[in-house]
Amino acid sequence: MLQSQLFSKAQKKVPQEEKSINAQLLIRAGFIDKLMAGVYSYLPLGFKVLKKIENIIRSEMDNIGAQEVFLPVLHPKHLWQQTNRWRYPEMFKLKSRLNKEYSLGWTHEEIITPLVQKFISSYKELPVYVYQIQDKFRDELRAKAGLLRATEFIMKDLYSFHQDEEDLDEYYQKVKNAYLKIFKRCGIGEGIYLTLASGGTFSKYSHEFQVITPSGEDTVYLCLKCKLGINKEIIKEEKFRCPQCENKKLEIKKAIEAGNIFKLKEKFSQPFGFFFKDERGKEKSVLMGCYGIGLGRLMGTIVEVYHDEKGIIWPIEISPFQVHLIEIRGKNLKIKKTAQKLYKDLEKKKIEILYDDRIDKSPGEKFAEADLIGIPLRVVISERTLTKNCLEIKERKKQQINLIKTKEFSQFLKKFFKKEY
RNA sequence: CGGGGAAUGGUGUAAUGGCAGCAUACAUCCUUUGGGAGGAUGCAGUCUGGGUUCAAAUCCCAGUUCCCCGACCA
Numbered sequence: 001m002l003q004s005q006l007f008s009k010a011q012k013k014v015p016q017e018e019k020s021i022n023a024q025l026l027i028r029a030g031f032i033d034k035l036m037a038g039v040y041s042y043l044p045l046g047f048k049v050l051k052k053i054e055n056i057i058r059s060e061m062d063n064i065g066a067q068e069v070f071l072p073v074l075h076p077k078h079l080w081q082q083t084n085r086w087r088y089p090e091m092f093k094l095k096s097r098l099n100k101e102y103s104l105g106w107t108h109e110e111i112i113t114p115l116v117q118k119f120i121s122s123y124k125e126l127p128v129y130v131y132q133i134q135d136k137f138r139d140e141l142r143a144k145a146g147l148l149r150a151t152e153f154i155m156k157d158l159y160s161f162h163q164d165e166e167d168l169d170e171y172y173q174k175v176k177n178a179y180l181k182i183f184k185r186c187g188i189g190e191g192i193y194l195t196l197a198s199g200g201t202f203s204k205y206s207h208e209f210q211v212i213t214p215s216g217e218d219t220v221y222l223c224l225k226c227k228l229g230i231n232k233e234i235i236k237e238e239k240f241r242c243p244q245c246e247n248k249k250l251e252i253k254k255a256i257e258a259g260n261i262f263k264l265k266e267k268f269s270q271p272f273g274f275f276f277k278d279e280r281g282k283e284k285s286v287l288m289g290c291y292g293i294g295l296g297r298l299m300g301t302i303v304e305v306y307h308d309e310k311g312i313i314w315p316i317e318i319s320p321f322q323v324h325l326i327e328i329r330g331k332n333l334k335i336k337k338t339a340q341k342l343y344k345d346l347e348k349k350k351i352e353i354l355y356d357d358r359i360d361k362s363p364g365e366k367f368a369e370a371d372l373i374g375i376p377l378r379v380v381i382s383e384r385t386l387t388k389n390c391l392e393i394k395e396r397k398k399q400q401i402n403l404i405k406t407k408e409f410s411q412f413l414k415k416f417f418k419k420e421y
Numbered sequence: 422c423g424g425g426g427a428a429u430g431g432u433g434u435a436a437u438g439g440c441a442g443c444a445u446a447c448a449u450c451c452u453u454u455g456g457g458a459g460g461a462u463g464c465a466g467u468c469u470g471g472g473u474u475c476a477a478a479u480c481c482c483a484g485u486u487c488c489c490c491g492a493c494c495a
Binding site: 009011012013014015016017018019020034036037089090107109138140141142144149197198206260262264290292328329330331361362363364365366367368369371380382383384392 | 422427431432433446457458486487488492493
């Protein structure tokens with residue numbers, strides 16, 4: 001992509017309206033735009049990151065046999081009355097011209113359960129795993145911290161349907177592992193703690209995936225021995241010790257919840273009367289699990305974790321581009337030609353590249369914007385590099401600047417990507 | 422929902438009752454080209470409604486929006 005053609009534009013000044021780091025940097029660098037509190041537009045750069053996160057999640061969901069669906073956002077009242085959740089305060093409600101009542105989806109159990117029920121009546125047809133990646137709406141009393149708590153947000157929600165607890169438990173473990181892979185691929189594998197949380201009426205625990213960072217709004221108690229987190233509502237029940245190893249030396253940390261997994265069991269199959277016939281023709285309740293990841297929140301979290309005073313530092317697999325090519329104009333016309341050639345060569349090799357071809361920007365401005373946008377690898381072509389038949393290479397997360405021979409560049413790239421993945 | 426703060430060109434700011442100014446961005450031109458370059462010209466603003474006053478960005482009342490703390494949060 002030519003940077004001269006990029007629709008969004010970086011801003012030098014920090015938007016005073018925003019206090020959270022993720023909102024400040026993402027807005028300044030031109031990834032997102034705020035429409036109102038808790039509601040954001042994704043601009044080309046931000047949308048690219050979002051799509052990358054989405055594709056990571058999609059591939060890991062496919063790996064555990066889940067099938068993608070797309071459910072409506074507009075929901076009828078009667079399904080929510082059936083589970084007694086029509087009164088749920090965070091649900092947006094609206095009326096048609098004929099006074100019919102609807103809500104906007106803030107979660108989809110009430111939609112997916114009757115849907116799956118239509119097709120499933122025998123143990124032979126279970127289990128079923130379906131997920132979607134979709135907008136959700138929650139009437140938050142206080143939207144805050146940029147993408148971390150939004151009124152409208154994109155969520156992946158997976159629902160699983162099983163004939164017995166054993167099958168549910170087994171799949172629950174699979175999802176847990178898939179989630180760890182997702183977070184690892186998004187670059188936050190190191191900072192993530194699987195955390196015990198309240199399981200509600202039907203199970204003792206649910207699990208959250210908590211990313212440790214000072215800007216987190218949740219408090220978790222960490223057992224460093226087990227690499228297990230314990231939620232604050234659980235820790236009192238457990239008398240301030242790790243439920244796994246009884247360790248009493250727990251670290252208290254701030255964290256952001258990046259995902260959660262939950263055994264619903266009969267909670268929704270009961271009110272909808274979702275039963276199946278087992279081998280002996282006996283009627284049994286279907287058991288359910290649900291598993292969520294907020295995509296925008298994940299993007300915001302990654303910015304909270306990976307940034308410095310100059311800007312964002314994207315992990316390579318979710319960076320909007322892999323290479324940021326910067327041309328520094330000089331008197332030598334060959335500079336532009338060389339840069340254009342490299343740009344085309346890399347595009348042919350399917351390397352995603354942002355090429356700063358702008359002729360009216362000073363070198364300093366280009367460097368500052370590159371640091372702000374945060375693409376992992378910066379390549380500079382200038383008078384200096386040209387005379388030496390070299391390219392200048394700088395990794396966003398390092399200080400060091402290296403010159404390498406132009407010929408050796410493609411080899412370098414291979415190594416770089418291998419190392420980074 | 423309780424408490425606190427804020428609202429001036431696209432963005433960041435100044436003006437405390439008396440001519441709305443500066444920076445940046447944008448447009449045109451000249452110069453410049455390795456860490457947000459210089460000059461010239463131009464475009465662009467007081468959140469909304471009411472009130473006080475000869476005169477309101479400024480004071481008063483009401484509302485709206487945004488941010489922060491707390492409560493809430495499958």
